[in-house]
Amino acid sequence: MQVKFWGVRGSIATPGHATKRYGGNTACTELTLDDGNLIILDAGTGIRSLGEDLIKRGKSISAYILITHPHWDHIQGFPFFRPAFIQGNVLRIAGPEAKDLKLREWVAGQMDKVYFPVKLSELEATIDFVPLSENSFRAFDATVESIFVNHPGYTLGYRISQGGKAIVYISDNEPFSRESRHLFTNGVGETIKLYENQIGDPNNRIVNFAKGADVLIHDSTYTPELYKAHIGWGHSDYLFALKVAASAGVRKLCLFHYDPSLDDEKLDEIVDGCKNEMRKMGYSFELCAAKEGYKFKF
Numbered sequence: 001m002q003v004k005f006w007g008v009r010g011s012i013a014t015p016g017h018a019t020k021r022y023g024g025n026t027a028c029t030e031l032t033l034d035d036g037n038l039i040i041l042d043a044g045t046g047i048r049s050l051g052e053d054l055i056k057r058g059k060s061i062s063a064y065i066l067i068t069h070p071h072w073d074h075i076q077g078f079p080f081f082r083p084a085f086i087q088g089n090v091l092r093i094a095g096p097e098a099k100d101l102k103l104r105e106w107v108a109g110q111m112d113k114v115y116f117p118v119k120l121s122e123l124e125a126t127i128d129f130v131p132l133s134e135n136s137f138r139a140f141d142a143t144v145e146s147i148f149v150n151h152p153g154y155t156l157g158y159r160i161s162q163g164g165k166a167i168v169y170i171s172d173n174e175p176f177s178r179e180s181r182h183l184f185t186n187g188v189g190e191t192i193k194l195y196e197n198q199i200g201d202p203n204n205r206i207v208n209f210a211k212g213a214d215v216l217i218h219d220s221t222y223t224p225e226l227y228k229a230h231i232g233w234g235h236s237d238y239l240f241a242l243k244v245a246a247s248a249g250v251r252k253l254c255l256f257h258y259d260p261s262l263d264d265e266k267l268d269e270i271v272d273g274c275k276n277e278m279r280k281m282g283y284s285f286e287l288c289a290a291k292e293g294y295k296f297k298f
C-alpha cells in the first residue's frame with residue numbers, strides 16, 4: 001500500500017509562509033491499495049488538490065472516502081472535490097451514523113443552499129453511502145474496521161488491512177481517564193461508556209485497535225504545554241501519540257492533525273521533542289511527521 005498526505009492540519013486551514021513546509025490544508029490522506037484501488041481518508045481542504053491530481057491521471061475514478069466525523073476540517077474540501085462533479089465516477093462515502101446523525105444528511109448539510117451553490121443531489125458522480133458504527137466492511141479487496149474514539153460527537157478511527165499489512169488512522173482522539181471523564185462534556189454518552197467499560201487503562205481500546213499495525217497515523221494536535229490548556233477538546237499531544245504507538249507495537253507512527261498555531265519551526269521542535277522522548281523511553285518504531293506531499297510505501 002502507499003500513503004500520500006494532501007492535508008495534515010487540524011481545525012482550520014492555515015496557508016501562508018510560516019506553514020509552507022508541513023502544509024496548511026486540513027485532513028486528507030490518499031491510500032492506494034496494492035491492487036491500485038483508492039481509499040481516501042477524510043475530506044478536509046486537502047482533498048481539492050487530490051481531486052485535481054486524480055483527474056490529471058486520466059482514468060475514471062472509483063474510490064471510498066472514509067470520513068472520521070462531520071467537523072469542518074474533515075469535510076470542508078468535499079464540495080471542491082472535482083471528481084464528484086464528473087459522470088461515470090463512483091464514490092462511496094463511509095462515516096459515522098447514529099440515531100440523531102444520518103450520514104447522508106451530514107454530508108449534504110454543508111452543501112445546503114445557504115452555504116454552497118451546488119447541492120449534493122446535483123453532483124454527477126454516482127455517490128453511495130456506507131453508514132458505520134463500530135463494525136467492519138470490505139472496501140475493494142481490503143477490510144476496513146471502525147472504532148469510536150474520544151472526540152466530541154460520533155467520531156471514528158479506521159483500520160484498513162490488505163494482504164497481511166495494516167494501517168490505522170486516528171485523526172482526532174484524546175486520552176481518556178476515569179478521573180477526567182467529567183471534562184468530556186461534549187462527548188457522546190455511548191462512547192464514554194465504551195471507555196468506562198474497558199478493563200484496565202481505558203485507552204487500551206485504541207491500543208488494541210492499533211495492535212501490530214504497520215502504520216499508525218495519530219492525532220498529535222498539541223505540545224504537552226498546549227494540551228494542558230485544552231483538556232476536553234478531543235485531541236492529543238505528541239507524547240500520547242508516541243505512547244499509543246509504542247504500546248501497540250506499530251512499525252511507523254505519523255504525527256498528524258497539527259494545531260493551527262504550530263508553524264514549521266514549532267513542528268521541527270516537536271519532531272526533536274519526539275526523538276528525545278523515544279530515546280529516553282527506548283521506543284524503536286519509525287517516526288514521521290506528516291507533511292503535505294509526503295508519500296511512502298509499506
Ligand SMILES: [Zn+2]
Pocket residue numbers: 010011071073074171172257
Ligand atoms: Zn479534526
